[in-house]
Amino acid sequence: MPSSTSDLERFFRRSLLRLLTGEREIRLTRAVPSRDELREKFKYIDALGLYLHIPFCERICPYCPYNKELYRSELADGYLRAIKREIDLYAGIVGDKPVTSLYIGGGTPTTMLHSGLADIIGHVRRTFDLRCDVHMESHPNHLSAENLDAIEALGVRHLSIGVESLVDRHLRTLCRPYTASQVKQAVGRALAHGFTCVNVDVMFALPGQTEQEVAETVRELVKLGVDQVAAYPLFLFPYTPMGRAGGPRGHVIAQSFTRRRMMRLLEQIFYEAGYERTSVWAFTKRGVPRYCSVTVPLYLGLGAGGGSYLRDVFYLNTFGVAEYIKALDGGGLAIALSVDLTQKMQRAGWLYWRVYETRFRRADYRERFGEDLDAAYGRYLRPARRLGLLKDDGEWIALSDDGAFWLHACEDLLSIGYVSQLWGASRRELWPERAILS
Numbered sequence: 511m512p513s514s515t516s517d518l519e520r521f522f523r524r525s526l527l528r529l530l531t532g533e534r535e536i537r538l539t540r541a542v543p544s545r546d547e548l549r550e551k552f553k554y555i556d557a558l559g560l561y562l563h564i565p566f567c568e569r570i571c572p573y574c575p576y577n578k579e580l581y582r583s584e585l586a587d588g589y590l591r592a593i594k595r596e597i598d599l600y601a602g603i604v605g606d607k608p609v610t611s612l613y614i615g616g617g618t619p620t621t622m623l624h625s626g627l628a629d630i631i632g633h634v635r636r637t638f639d640l641r642c643d644v645h646m647e648s649h650p651n652h653l654s655a656e657n658l659d660a661i662e663a664l665g666v667r668h669l670s671i672g673v674e675s676l677v678d679r680h681l682r683t684l685c686r687p688y689t690a691s692q693v694k695q696a697v698g699r700a701l702a703h704g705f706t707c708v709n710v711d712v713m714f715a716l717p718g719q720t721e722q723e724v725a726e727t728v729r730e731l732v733k734l735g736v737d738q739v740a741a742y743p744l745f746l747f748p749y750t751p752m753g754r755a756g757g758p759r760g761h762v763i764a765q766s767f768t769r770r771r772m773m774r775l776l777e778q779i780f781y782e783a784g785y786e787r788t789s790v791w792a793f794t795k796r797g798v799p800r801y802c803s804v805t806v807p808l809y810l811g812l813g814a815g816g817g818s819y820l821r822d823v824f825y826l827n828t829f830g831v832a833e834y835i836k837a838l839d840g841g842g843l844a845i846a847l848s849v850d851l852t853q854k855m856q857r858a859g860w861l862y863w864r865v866y867e868t869r870f871r872r873a874d875y876r877e878r879f880g881e882d883l884d885a886a887y888g889r890y891l892r893p894a895r896r897l898g899l900l901k902d903d904g905e906w907i908a909l910s911d912d913g914a915f916w917l918h919a920c921e922d923l924l925s926i927g928y929v930s931q932l933w934g935a936s937r938r939e940l941w942p943e944r945a946i947l948s
């Protein structure tokens with residue numbers, strides 16, 4: 511019997527995994543594919559997305575789970591060389607398949623704005639058949655008028671800014687190196703630049719934060735005219751300083767109710783202002799193409815900590831920046847871990863991401879898996895519909911706001927748990943023998 515909150519979480523996580531995939535655990539191992547094996551994996555992929563990871567930041571925030579190190583120019587030089595080598599290695603494997611989305615994330619991609627980013631993107635354009643705009647994350651302190659020109663010149667049309675809050679007290683708690691007034695000016699400059707979509711990330715359910723403060727931040731962003739807001743509750747990852755210092759786990763349930771109340775408030779503000787929900791966490795102005803990290807279900811991840819999802823396999827590169835550079839300088843790949851995905855795991859993974867986007871078509875499932883969605887998932891869809899978690903017109907299935915909340919609760923349990931285990935293991939050991947997610 512589970513005896514503590516974390517045992518209970520593990521128990522629910524395992525039950526959910528069993529239910530969705532039939533597996534007791536997910537086991538990643540140090541099985542690096544040969545180039546021929548990789549070529550085989552790409553054979554059945556018609557179009558893919560590219561994810562490019564820039565693992566540098568000027569300061570490390572105490573809550574941040576992502577793979578990143580402090581920026582050093584010599585390390586960035588080596589990284590530029592290595593990522594171009596990795597692109598070259600994949601060139602012969604991907605061939606002329608169209609690349610239909612390019613996402614540059616971090617860390618903080620704009621740390622390399624004047625030290626290689628243009629070179630990397632130019633190399634991507636020369637190497638792959640790129641048929642898309644660029645989506646990129648940025649730090650508010652990097653958004654001077656000159657830098658915004660440089661960002662636009664990279665082909666970035668969708669820009670995301672890590673704002674987090676417009677209340678100075680909370681910016682201090684999060685150790686963000688700017689004031690509310692400075693960050694508002696940065697957002698204003700980005701908006702005036704004419705990008706297709708400017709997304710702003712904010713965090714809520716912060717320590718001591720009131721609902722009024724959440725509303726204040728979001729109303730100001732709406733007033734500024736941002737195209738999209740991604741609002742995440744503060745997640746505590748056990749390997750971060752804030753996660754280690756986090757309160758007793760008994761607070762988890764109270765936290766869920768706080769999050770629910772705050773999310774309801776956000777929904778109300780955004781819907782009144784003409785935004786629509788475009789993912790579990792994001793609200794986009796009606797008519798604006800949304801900013802998002804992955805628009806196609808299959809993607810190749812480049813860079814330290816980059817992950818690739820290629821239909822029936824998932825690969826994860828080493829998290830160590832120096833290790834990544836060394837591997838590519840030596841002519842090898844940087845893949846540290848991999849897991850073959852059973853048909854049931856692929857179906858569950860596909861469904862997870864489509865539901866995360868809050869709506870999908872039955873026909874897309876049929877096209878991907880060659881079977882009827884209801885045959886595989888009807889017994890879960892029917893009660894979810896009856897409980898008001900889903901809307902279903904026979905063709906489209908869409909998550910209701912309540913559905914989005916419960917998905918968030920499951921996400922908290924499943925993916926945050928797995929991300930903590932996988933990224934935690936990948937940080938502890940740069941070439942782990944295995945990582946077991948349970």
Ligand SMILES: C[S@@+](CC[C@H](N)C(=O)[O-])C[C@H]1O[C@@H](n2cnc3c(N)ncnc32)[C@H](O)[C@@H]1O
Pocket residue numbers: 567573574575576615616617618647648649650671672673674711712713742743744745746747
């Ligand atoms: C890679 S960062 C954004 C770009 C840039 N590095 C910055 O911080 O401005 C991605 C976003 O993830 C969100 N995030 C990071 N850690 C989080 C956590 N522990 N809980 C919830 N959201 C988090 C923040 O909103 C952050 O802006």
Ligand code: SF4
Pocket residue numbers: 566567568569570571574575576578616617618649672
């Ligand atoms: S939140 Fe952004 S700036 Fe802060 S450590 Fe994470 S990636 Fe870097």
